[in-house]
Amino acid sequence: MPSVVDCPIVLRQEVAEGHYRISVQAPGIARVAKPGQFAMLQVSGGYAPFLRRPMSIERIFSDGVSFLFKVEGEGTRLLAEMDTGHNLSVHGPLGNGFTIDTVCDRHILVAGGIGVAPLPALAERVKRDCGKAPDVIIAARTERLLLCEDDFRRMGCAIHITTDDGSAGEKALATGMLERLAPDARTCVYACGPNPMLRAVSQMMLDAGVMCLVSLEAQMACGDGACLGCVIESKSEIEGEKMLRVCKDGPVFDASLIDWAAHDLRDDQ
Amino acid sequence: MSVSLEINLGGLHMKNPVTVASGTFGYGQEYDAYFDVAQLGAVTTKSLTLKPRAGNKPPRLVETPAGMLNAIGLQNVGLEAYLEHKLPFLRQKDVPIIANIYGHGPDEYAELARLLEEKGGADAIEANLSCPNVHDAKSSRGTVLVAQDPELVCAYTKTIRSATSLPLYVKLTPNVATIVEPALAAQEGGADAVSLINTLIGMAIDPETRRPRLANIVGGLSGPCIRPVAVKMVWDAARALDIPVIGMGGICSTEDAVQFFLAGASAVALGSMSFRQPDAAIRVVNGLADYLEGHELSGIAALVGGMAQ
Ligand SMILES: Cc1cc2nc3c(=O)[nH]c(=O)nc-3n(C[C@H](O)[C@H](O)[C@H](O)COP(=O)(O)OP(=O)(O)OC[C@H]3O[C@@H](n4cnc5c(N)ncnc54)[C@H](O)[C@@H]3O)c2cc1C
Ligand SMILES: Cc1cc2nc3c(=O)[nH]c(=O)nc-3n(C[C@H](O)[C@H](O)[C@H](O)COP(=O)(O)O)c2cc1C
Ligand code: FES
Numbered sequence: 116m117p118s119v120v121d122c123p124i125v126l127r128q129e130v131a132e133g134h135y136r137i138s139v140q141a142p143g144i145a146r147v148a149k150p151g152q153f154a155m156l157q158v159s160g161g162y163a164p165f166l167r168r169p170m171s172i173e174r175i176f177s178d179g180v181s182f183l184f185k186v187e188g189e190g191t192r193l194l195a196e197m198d199t200g201h202n203l204s205v206h207g208p209l210g211n212g213f214t215i216d217t218v219c220d221r222h223i224l225v226a227g228g229i230g231v232a233p234l235p236a237l238a239e240r241v242k243r244d245c246g247k248a249p250d251v252i253i254a255a256r257t258e259r260l261l262l263c264e265d266d267f268r269r270m271g272c273a274i275h276i277t278t279d280d281g282s283a284g285e286k287a288l289a290t291g292m293l294e295r296l297a298p299d300a301r302t303c304v305y306a307c308g309p310n311p312m313l314r315a316v317s318q319m320m321l322d323a324g325v326m327c328l329v330s331l332e333a334q335m336a337c338g339d340g341a342c343l344g345c346v347i348e349s350k351s352e353i354e355g356e357k358m359l360r361v362c363k364d365g366p367v368f369d370a371s372l373i374d375w376a377a378h379d380l381r382d383d384q
Numbered sequence: 385m386s387v388s389l390e391i392n393l394g395g396l397h398m399k400n401p402v403t404v405a406s407g408t409f410g411y412g413q414e415y416d417a418y419f420d421v422a423q424l425g426a427v428t429t430k431s432l433t434l435k436p437r438a439g440n441k442p443p444r445l446v447e448t449p450a451g452m453l454n455a456i457g458l459q460n461v462g463l464e465a466y467l468e469h470k471l472p473f474l475r476q477k478d479v480p481i482i483a484n485i486y487g488h489g490p491d492e493y494a495e496l497a498r499l500l501e502e503k504g505g506a507d508a509i510e511a512n513l514s515c516p517n518v519h520d521a522k523s524s525r526g527t528v529l530v531a532q533d534p535e536l537v538c539a540y541t542k543t544i545r546s547a548t549s550l551p552l553y554v555k556l557t558p559n560v561a562t563i564v565e566p567a568l569a570a571q572e573g574g575a576d577a578v579s580l581i582n583t584l585i586g587m588a589i590d591p592e593t594r595r596p597r598l599a600n601i602v603g604g605l606s607g608p609c610i611r612p613v614a615v616k617m618v619w620d621a622a623r624a625l626d627i628p629v630i631g632m633g634g635i636c637s638t639e640d641a642v643q644f645f646l647a648g649a650s651a652v653a654l655g656s657m658s659f660r661q662p663d664a665a666i667r668v669v670n671g672l673a674d675y676l677e678g679h680e681l682s683g684i685a686a687l688v689g690g691m692a693q
Binding site: 118 | 407408409410414415417418430438439441442443444445446447449450451452454456459607608636656658659660661662663
């Protein structure tokens with residue numbers, strides 16, 4: 116069950132230019148959180164900004180969780196200014212989270228930019244449930260913006276790096292690297308990142324007959340499935356509904372459900 | 385001193401004068417994790433239509449200073465699924481249900497009200513004559529929201545009135561030159577109360593892409609930024625009417641709710657604030673009890689219309 120709790124910030128790091136990690140003490144949320152779930156964070160004591168900001172849970176510890184975010188606008192700017200000791204109001208955990216198919220013999224995580232945020236928790240869980248750390252593709256614009264590499268390495272993941280400018284790893288897109296890893300019918304692919312990447316990864320995996328889960332973003336108000344503001348269109352009706360709520364039915368979706376043609380493409384990278 | 389928050393809202397007994405605004409609280413169950421919805425004076429549902437509606441294309445939301453624009457487009461499960469899947473949760477709670485309805489033409493509203501009463505799906509009806517995101521009423525003034533034309537408001541209200549004996553509330557739009565005319569028209573048509581205000585119509589444009597932020601281009605503005613407009617409209621309407629006013633628009637706190645009572649509202653509804661703080665409505669229920677006690681007032685009635693001049 117989700118809750119709304121004031122959580123002290125116990126750690127704040129600038130992990131790359133304009134990118135921050137904050138950890139909060141939140142044992143109740145940590146106890147029930149699953150990889151792929153998110154929380155709505157209150158960024159202002161006043162009413163500007165009015166709404167909370169959705170953030171993926173990066174890692175789940177015994178007594179709290181961490182968030183990893185990129186400063187985009189006013190809300191994330193305020194969040195980045197919060198220091199240790201500050202009480203952050205956290206509403207969560209929300210959403211469905213990743214389902215790990217333990218029958219698959221290979222798990223590949225694909226991170227595009229800040230889309231890496233929910234994947235460290237997932238990698239840990241895959242390792243625990245399947246006995247082996249997953250492969251992780253980290254795609255970034257440039258070397259400075261590679262995130263979480265050390266965390267994945269410590270977990271024992273096989274890491275595959277691509278950058279747009281070739282400053283680290285291969286000069287390639289995430290899809291190019293994914294193709295080389297040759298996922299097959301016994302592989303499960305989990306992707307989070309900008310929409311164009313998710314769309315390309317989904318299409319590739321659908322064509323190859325590979326199970327693929329994607330974590331999506333949408334503008335959100337409630338995070339609880341009540342306002343119907345965060346919907347995306349699905350290809351077919353599910354229980355009579357064509358509109359899927361990213362906050363409640365997602366944010367993780369089977370890639371085959373998404374109507375990518377209808378999906379409003381946001382180049383948020 | 386013992387305070388009582390109980391009220392009678394146009395024939396509906398409520399244990400306190402606080403409900404939630406249609407469309408901001410789903411069908412109640414969405415908020416079950418945060419508090420017992422039976423603590424509310426009433427639960428108001430998302431607008432129901434006879435058949436399910438998919439609503440508008442995304443993006444449907446954009447944040448604005450101290451508020452938000454929405455263009456949901458009345459996505460809802462439809463009457464049948466409401467009765468079958470949403471109602472059972474609410475009925476196991478000891479809380480009155482205000483079913484908000486939306487129809488094409490007066491007969492569809494009447495049919496919804498009749499069926500809801502017949503199937504035990506509501507304890508009161510709130511007719512949404514003011515959704516800013518669907519325009520389909522024709523009048524001598526062109527295409528309007530029903531609530532923008534007092535003659536239509538009166539005619540629709542009469543038709544719905546004749547179809548149900550449940551308390552009937554008519555929800556009006558602030559997008560008018562004066563709120564008094566449509567409010568009086570609802571009263572004349574037989575409404576037991578009016579709900580004020582629905583959202584203010586607005587829009588936002590992305591300066592980089594030059595495209596509207598909402599797929600529907602226009603949407604409804606809600607949240608604390610609209611509160612002063614709402615308070616003024618409640619004040620105008622309450623002075624002109626004999627029936628009670630349900631006040632809403634940007635209520636975030638007990639102090640905000642008290643403003644609406646002082647302006648003349650008999651009950652209040654929390655809307656967008658529930659998005660930010662899921663238990664906001666209960667905080668206001670508790671805060672009102674403290675306020676009455678602190679000010680040595682025995683009940684809400686002592687506050688209604690009590691603005692000092
Ligand atoms: C389920 C989910 C998980 C997310 N996880 C992360 C994460 O782990 N790390 C991270 O850096 N970002 C994440 N985001 C995106 C993040 O919520 C936005 O970057 C942030 O809300 C921007 O707020 P702002 O005030 O700084 O920017 P502004 O651009 O000023 O925001 C204005 C409005 O747009 C919304 N908005 C802007 N960008 C996005 C976006 N990409 N997705 C959804 N809403 C947006 C804001 O919430 C706000 O209402 C996630 C989004 C969702 C939906
Ligand atoms: C996301 C959203 C959906 C809404 N849906 C409805 C609706 O279906 N029917 C209706 O009568 N009003 C609807 N409203 C209007 C609210 O009930 C309320 O009148 C308005 O938001 C003002 O109150 P607030 O500022 O407290 O939110 C909706 C408002 C929002 C923000
Ligand atoms: S954010 Fe309200 S339904 Fe998803």
